Amino acid sequence: MIGGDGIGPEVVAEGLRVLRAVHPKVDTTEYDLGARRWHQTGETLPDAVLEELRGHDAILLGAVGDPGVPSGVLERGLLLRLRFELDHHVNLRPVRLYPGVASPLAGDPTIDMIVVREGTEGPYAGAGGVLRRGTPHEVATEESLNTRYGVERVVRDAFRRAARRERRHLTLVHKNNVLTKAGDLWSRAVAEVAPEFPDVRVDYQHVDAASMFFVTDPGRFDVIVTDNMFGDIITDIGAAITGGIGLAASGNLDPSGAHPSMFEPVHGSAPDIAGKQLADPTATVASVAMLLDHLGHAEEAARVEAAVAASLADRVGAGAAALSTRERGEDLAARAVG
């Protein structure tokens, strides 16, 4: 458990409540990481902590960060370091409009897709450099690193997920008309893995067109596989069209099981409402469903997922009670137990 900062500890507590309700035998260790620790000690992710984390089955993370930490410190030093060190190459982000949830899109579209975002390479590799910083002749580079190994494994994972779904439709999202080298690698990887999954229909969209279709025709997507940066952007559009980042769940997976996977709501630490029991733990609880599913507890995952869906459906209308963070967690736990 990494509660983190702001509302993080509050929502993680409710995630754990629901987890324990459906799966009483859980051992947990709490780790103090995030902005608070950084302010106190200057540490983001000490090596010893990383080694301990490796011994766990899964990580549940709330949110880290506060306005006092310079941009990039916790992102590169903690969140991305965890994703890279623990080989979280499948960054899984469901984009689903639950019944009862209002979308900002007119006409109540049906939205039910999963984005499989690559998590360990691309523009997130941290490669690049700066020359003559602070002078008129400054040059700064960012390098996107893409390997056949890294791309193929996430592409195959996405195919597997697509093959298990009703529509069996996989879309590669990239920008292969401009990023011709990486785009070519991605396109060939998809074309070459496709014959292993003859039942899956495959197509391609440039990231700009895909971003447009998220708004004008999101129903056309089923499973998307994409690069780390494009995935970052389109999953936020995905969150926006399905009721906001406050409901979006995510899993940072190493599907091989060699390293613990990490589950986290997509929202931030929201310092303005921290400690007030005002945060909605629903995205964390939905992330717990992903955690259970990843560890092979499909039936328990389905119960938590159903609890989330039922709770959201029941919130429709002005009569719905505003629950505190804890009350919402208790309600979700009760629904999950049945």
Next chain:
Amino acid sequence: MIGGDGIGPEVVAEGLRVLRAVHPKVDTTEYDLGARRWHQTGETLPDAVLEELRGHDAILLGAVGDPGVPSGVLERGLLLRLRFELDHHVNLRPVRLYPGVASPLAGDPTIDMIVVREGTEGPYAGAGGVLRRGTPHEVATEESLNTRYGVERVVRDAFRRAARRERRHLTLVHKNNVLTKAGDLWSRAVAEVAPEFPDVRVDYQHVDAASMFFVTDPGRFDVIVTDNMFGDIITDIGAAITGGIGLAASGNLDPSGAHPSMFEPVHGSAPDIAGKQLADPTATVASVAMLLDHLGHAEEAARVEAAVAASLADRVGAGAAALSTRERGEDLAARAVG
């Protein structure tokens, strides 16, 4: 004039009609570039043609491409080559919801912003390489090149535009928490130019958050300045929320005037409806307004812009006539003449 492929020549003809209506003294040269030429000769942009183009005041481009041309050939060989060779560092894209146009966003938001997208560097530079192509050990890189010179000039241009607007609000969109080297360069350039424009309020959004706000709260943006790739993506979201890519205009500007600027609708060549007089030339005509404005004909630009707005407002409701491409061009020309 580069009509290009598909509907390109049809919409450019109407753009020219409107241009001539408000500004009778226009000399034009037509250039045959695009998919058709490539299929016939293998040429994308011969050096001699590029040299001739340099002698013009402005370029009006329809759309290029057809499904038979491999991805990247015309993009890198023609469109991007023009932008780079002619130093089109300000890729200007208004994102405006005209009265009468239906947005896919619920609740009829007010949307009136301009995106100033850098056009000559970043991930579009074409730098990068491939090693061991086609093997399990393939590595492909894409390099984003960012210079203080290139960033500062587009940032200053965006400040100038923001200073002329009512809200005087400039937002830098980047991903400086992950792309720390380029992000730092962009952030410092904005911070250091800001004192020249004390009336402009400045803020910053990560590209993922900005993409979300385009959907949930687009009214918060006034002028955005951003990198080439982020600009590509967010302007397509911008087109989606303001009635579709069919209405979006753009200018590829060299504000110094050293090279001809290029104006083009954001839509593609739409081969399926080509030659049928079904295409809507409105985005091309709106691009002509930008062309006039760029060349210093502000009053004529305003008349064309007003014609576009009035035409869109008049299309509301089921009674609105469906006009052919030519009829729409004639109608817009008549309105612009007044």
